[in-house]
Structures are given as structure tokens and as C-alpha cells.
Amino acid sequence: MTPKSVLRRIGAGVAALAVAGTLTGVAGPAQAAEAKPNLSLSFQNDANLNNTPTTIGTYVYNYGDAPATGVTVTFDASAVASKVNVSVPDWNDDCKLSGTTVVCQYGSLAAGAVDTIYGVVLASKLRATPGDAGSVLVTIKSTEDTGPGNTVPLPVTIVASGPDLVALAEDIGSKDDRVGPGDTVPLVGAVHNEGDTATTDIFVSWQLPGEGAFVERYDDCVYTDYRDHPDPPGYVYGPSFVTCVAPLVLQPDETVLLFDPATDKSLFNATFGKNLAGPEAARGFLEVGLADQELIAKTRQQAKGGPSFAAKLKEVTTRTSSAKRAAVAEELDWSDNLSEFQMWTKPNTVDFAVTTEPVTGSVGDIVEIPYTVVNNGPSDGAAGWEVIAPSGTLLLRSEWCYGRDASGDLLDESTTQLCGIESAFPATASGFSGISSKLRIKITSTPGSNGTITVNSYGPSPESKPENNVAKIVFGTSGNGDTGDDDSDEGGAGADSGLPITGVQAGLIGGIGGAVLIAGATLFLLARRRRLVLVVPTEDGSGR
Known part of the structure; x- marks a missing residue:
């Protein structure tokens, strides 16, 4: 109970005694206290921020005995703007961002009611210094308020982000230069560390658009193939999914390329057969992340002295300066851990x-x-x-x-x-x-x-x-x-x-359908790091 509500209750008791006194004494005028709203707010979660966007839940209360109308909630992030990025949830049309301030139009809040709004998204800026970053000032106000409203500070703390790997991938072909049966094309990609900590072992996974196959067969990569017999002449049915591990130290703000910019040769090339569907803009995916021990052990166990992805990556990285890698990567598409790319295919037919x-x-x-x-x-x-x-x-x-x-x-x-x-x-x-x-x-x-x-x-x-x-x-x-x-x-x-x-050959059709399911699972992962979360996933999959 707030001090104001206590005073109202005491006042109401005095008024009641005055009315009772009219039974034995002289009657006098009685005046009831005016009903008013009493707005307040608190926060659903702390603003302990790294560079993954975090949505702040805000509880809004009306402790008064009258409804509040024209309620607004304002988030003033000017004091933390040097270290914090501010945005509004895509789905929230009631909140608008102007500069570093978000204003949410709530409307009416009944007497005694409480509600939750999700009006602001906060994330630390790239390599912001960990520690106290100041406070976001949050103000709730209604039409009935004659003063500035009720303001509550939201303390902001920057926490270390750790490694934050970004996948960069380039589209294959274009509307005017399409890929067709019999073509072999390079996959152009890169890995960038956007975090504040160096990596150790990283993994790289490619999912080809459409039915195709990787030309290279690295010993230290895991290839997924859904067929157990050779392809007919001219047809290509995988493997269309590969995961590779490299014991690579990637410093903060450093980039490694999956191709050689001096020769335009890629570490990964894909070939396609008569069964390639088209015309369409087929989707493929490049995913990167920190390799866990199980994946590291799996890739090392199957190595038999053949071509090595890790060795090839080291060779390309050694030949290309850090500045050159960064400049080349700027031309690619930045989509965080998972990057979607398109491949335009030539017309084909079914019968x-x-x-x-x-x-x-x-x-x-x-x-x-x-x-x-x-x-x-x-x-x-x-x-x-x-x-x-x-x-x-x-x-x-x-x-x-x-x-x-x-x-x-x-x-x-x-x-x-x-x-x-x-x-x-x-x-x-x-x-x-x-x-x-x-x-x-x-x-x-x-x-x-x-x-x-x-x-x-x-x-x-x-x-x-x-x-x-x-x-x-x-x-x-x-x-x-x-x-x-x-x-x-x-x-x-x-x-x-x-x-x-x-x-029905369940094995075959299930396998080819499995490739579609993997693409669907990867689409789900596409939102994994950029979605708005209250419990933030880390690179190793644990929550923080």
C-alpha cells in the first residue's frame, strides 16, 4: 500500500466519523476525497546487456481509485547511448523510437489494474566496456497528471559478450546469370568475430540450395548424404550438407575468408545435375559457431591423411592480410551466425x-x-x-x-x-x-x-x-x-x-525430404541470435 492510499483511507475514516457525529451533535457539511489515478511502474528483467538484443518487460500499475486515461510510457536512453543500442520490437506498433527515446502509447489503465508492456529493446554496442553504463529513465504519465509523471531509473550493466561469430555469404549467380545442370560454382563466404573475446575451435556448415553435391571431400569434415547408391550419369543427389571444424584463433573484429581473393578460388565448390529444379531462387545457408568437443572429436576420428579443411583454411588465411580480409568481407551479407544466400537456377522441366x-x-x-x-x-x-x-x-x-x-x-x-x-x-x-x-x-x-x-x-x-x-x-x-x-x-x-x-521407397524419399527438413531447421536457427529474448543464449548453447 502506498503512502497516498494510506492517507486516503485515513481521510475516509475521519469522514465516516463526522457523519456518525450528526446523530448526536449539530449537522455539518461532509466532503468526500476526489478519486484519482496513481500510476507506477517496475521492471520484469534486469538490463544486464551484451550485444544480443534483450527486450525489457515493464509492469505498469494504477494504484489509484480512478481510471487513468491517455497513459504513456517513455524510455529515455540518452544517458547510456554511447554504450547501448536502442530499438523497438518489430511487432509493437504502439511504441515509436525517436533518437534515443522510445514513447509508448498505452491508453487507459483501470483503477487497481496492472499490465506488462514490451516497449524497448537494448543491446550493448560492439566491444562496449563491461561495467556500469548508467540508467535508462522510464516515465509513466496520464492525462490526469498535472506534473511530470512518475519516473523510475532502469540501471544498465554491460557484460562481456564473449566470441560472437558472424557468417557472411554471397549469392550464387543472378537473375541474368543462372546456374543449371552440369554447372560447378564456388561458394563465397567468410567468418567474422564480432565479439570481445578470441575464438579457439570454430565450425563451418554449408547447406546447398537444391539438390547438388560438394566437389571437395575433406577428411576433417562431416558430409551428410541421403543416398546409399551411385548417382545415374548426369544426375547429382548429394552430399548437400557439410560441417567442418578448424582449430582457428580468431581475434575480436578479425575475419577469415573461405575463399582466396587473390585467385578467386573457393575452399568449397558445388556441382549440380539434370535434376536441378528451376527456374527459381533456391535458398542455401552458411552457419558458423564454436565447435563443441563432440564435433571436434568426430571430425578428428575420421581424418585419414587426405585433404584437410583446417590446413586449407590456414593456407588461405596466411596468404591474405587481416586488412584485406576485412575489406573483402565488407562486400558480403552480414546475417550473424547463420547467413542465407540465394542461387538462381536455369529453367528445367518435370514429366x-x-x-x-x-x-x-x-x-x-x-x-x-x-x-x-x-x-x-x-x-x-x-x-x-x-x-x-x-x-x-x-x-x-x-x-x-x-x-x-x-x-x-x-x-x-x-x-x-x-x-x-x-x-x-x-x-x-x-x-x-x-x-x-x-x-x-x-x-x-x-x-x-x-x-x-x-x-x-x-x-x-x-x-x-x-x-x-x-x-x-x-x-x-x-x-x-x-x-x-x-x-x-x-x-x-x-x-x-x-x-x-x-x-514407396521410404528410405530414399525420406532422405531427400530430410534435406528439406534440415533447411527448415536452419531457418528456425536464422532467428536464434537476432530474436528478442529475455534469457539470452550464448555461443556454447547455455543460457545467461
Whole structure:
């Protein structure tokens, strides 16, 4: 309870006694105390800052007995501006930054209410001296306040940041100079220490855009490959992910290049095959950080005296001066631990085809119709397929396929279904023979000839043979004399009933889909260091 609220309660008690006195004494005028807001604030977390942005949570209170209107909260960081960077959360439209001051328009705060605002983001400037940095002055004020409002200081302390590695990567090609099947391209990247402490062992990880492979095979790097058999001639299916460790001492504000600026030769080169999808701006990633002991041990164990990434990196670093490395790095994209880069690919095509087998049945039967969807390439792609039931039939739930009502709920029986796989759809040259499955159909009356399966490509590579994209669902004559409408092109346009029904190669499609999942995980990491956090992750993964 604040002193003001105590006085109000004492005043209210005196007024009550005066009213009671009118029962035995002379009546006099009674005047109630005017209800007013009483604003205050405190902080959810301390401002112990390194160079990772930290959002400050601020509690706002109204201890008064009347609502406060037009409430503003002002963060004046002018006293710490030489050591601290000030910003506003991207998602907060109520707070605006002007110079070193943030003003948040809160609005109304009811009597007795408390709320939390996240109006300011603070981070230490590059290599700011650790220790006391002063205070941010935070003021809460309402329309009802006639004075300057209630101001509370937020003490700021700078703490050591440790090593803070930044990944720098350059795009591959451009809209006018695209990468296509058969091309080999260099990967241009660098590592910079933006922290205040030297590094020891660092790791470097590349994720290639699209399906490709690294040309180099360093002994002290770990390559991830999702295939256990050789690529067909002209096709490339990895390894498309690599992690390397180097025992490198990188001083604060020092840069190491992953290429030689004197010769334009890179430590990492990538090659691509006929299956490269396009045209598109495919995304790849370069991630850097401090290597833990497990990763160091893993890379050392597999070293067999072959080409060494650490030795190659040392060679390039020795030949290039620190000033030159810093100048070259300035031209690259700075995105902290993880840098996303793009690769523009040349146009390519897919050739999706769907085939079915004829089936017989009687009214009341539930029959299964085998079908196969393949991608004849040459490009890898992505696709879904739609099933329309012949008149006189209903589609039942089956593998890969589902029907929904207008509300989006799954149906046990439907006249149309959508189908697909949650993965890339490789070309048949990869060894993936497509999706072979069966539709389940319930015959309610004599089946018509208007049933179809239509495959639709939705990857970047366009379809080269649309005539292969539709197959008819064909009913023949059943053993008991019931008939359906026959069709001379059994299996529909582009059909080939000789295709084997082999099922899904889970290992292959899961592996290629795994590359997509790694890219997705890396995207999550993209926000790891620049996101606004109250508990800040360190380079080694622990919290501080």
C-alpha cells in the first residue's frame, strides 16, 4: 500500500466519523476525497546487456481509485547511448523510437489494474566496456497528471559478450546469370568475430540450395548424404550438407575468408545435375559457431591423411592480410551466425505421369483400384493429385488421399479427394519409382466413365507432357454379369498398365525430404541470435 492510499483511507475514516457525529451533535457539511489515478511502474528483467538484443518487460500499475486515461510510457536512453543500442520490437506498433527515446502509447489503465508492456529493446554496442553504463529513465504519465509523471531509473550493466561469430555469404549467380545442370560454382563466404573475446575451435556448415553435391571431400569434415547408391550419369543427389571444424584463433573484429581473393578460388565448390529444379531462387545457408568437443572429436576420428579443411583454411588465411580480409568481407551479407544466400537456377522441366489399372465389381462392392504416380524428370519436383469418383461410386479413405466437407472436416465417403506426399518428388533417375497405391471405391450404382486421377505439379519446374497428367478410372465387366462403361484406352491418357506396383521407397524419399527438413531447421536457427529474448543464449548453447 502506498503512502497516498494510506492517507486516503485515513481521510475516509475521519469522514465516516463526522457523519456518525450528526446523530448526536449539530449537522455539518461532509466532503468526500476526489478519486484519482496513481500510476507506477517496475521492471520484469534486469538490463544486464551484451550485444544480443534483450527486450525489457515493464509492469505498469494504477494504484489509484480512478481510471487513468491517455497513459504513456517513455524510455529515455540518452544517458547510456554511447554504450547501448536502442530499438523497438518489430511487432509493437504502439511504441515509436525517436533518437534515443522510445514513447509508448498505452491508453487507459483501470483503477487497481496492472499490465506488462514490451516497449524497448537494448543491446550493448560492439566491444562496449563491461561495467556500469548508467540508467535508462522510464516515465509513466496520464492525462490526469498535472506534473511530470512518475519516473523510475532502469540501471544498465554491460557484460562481456564473449566470441560472437558472424557468417557472411554471397549469392550464387543472378537473375541474368543462372546456374543449371552440369554447372560447378564456388561458394563465397567468410567468418567474422564480432565479439570481445578470441575464438579457439570454430565450425563451418554449408547447406546447398537444391539438390547438388560438394566437389571437395575433406577428411576433417562431416558430409551428410541421403543416398546409399551411385548417382545415374548426369544426375547429382548429394552430399548437400557439410560441417567442418578448424582449430582457428580468431581475434575480436578479425575475419577469415573461405575463399582466396587473390585467385578467386573457393575452399568449397558445388556441382549440380539434370535434376536441378528451376527456374527459381533456391535458398542455401552458411552457419558458423564454436565447435563443441563432440564435433571436434568426430571430425578428428575420421581424418585419414587426405585433404584437410583446417590446413586449407590456414593456407588461405596466411596468404591474405587481416586488412584485406576485412575489406573483402565488407562486400558480403552480414546475417550473424547463420547467413542465407540465394542461387538462381536455369529453367528445367518435370514429366509427371499417372496410370491406373481397370477393375471389376458389382453394386454394393468395395473395390480397390491400383494406380501409380511417377516423375520422369529430368528435374526433381513436387506434386499432388486429385481423384474424381466415377458417377455411381463413392471414394473411401485411402493412403495418401482424403476428402473434406465445406467446413474442412475429413469425410469417410466423398466424390472427390486430394492426395499428396509431404516431401520432394524425385525424378525416376534417382532410383525413386514413384508412388504406387490403391484407391478404395464403393459402388452404389452402375459406374460411369467420368472418373479420373489428375496429377498437378507445383514445383518451380514446369510440366513438359501434360497429356500424361490424367488417367481414367475404368470399370470392366464383373463375373456376375454387372457391367460398367468400358473405355478402350484402359488406364487413360498416357497409361501403361505394365508399370510395376512397387510401393514407396521410404528410405530414399525420406532422405531427400530430410534435406528439406534440415533447411527448415536452419531457418528456425536464422532467428536464434537476432530474436528478442529475455534469457539470452550464448555461443556454447547455455543460457545467461
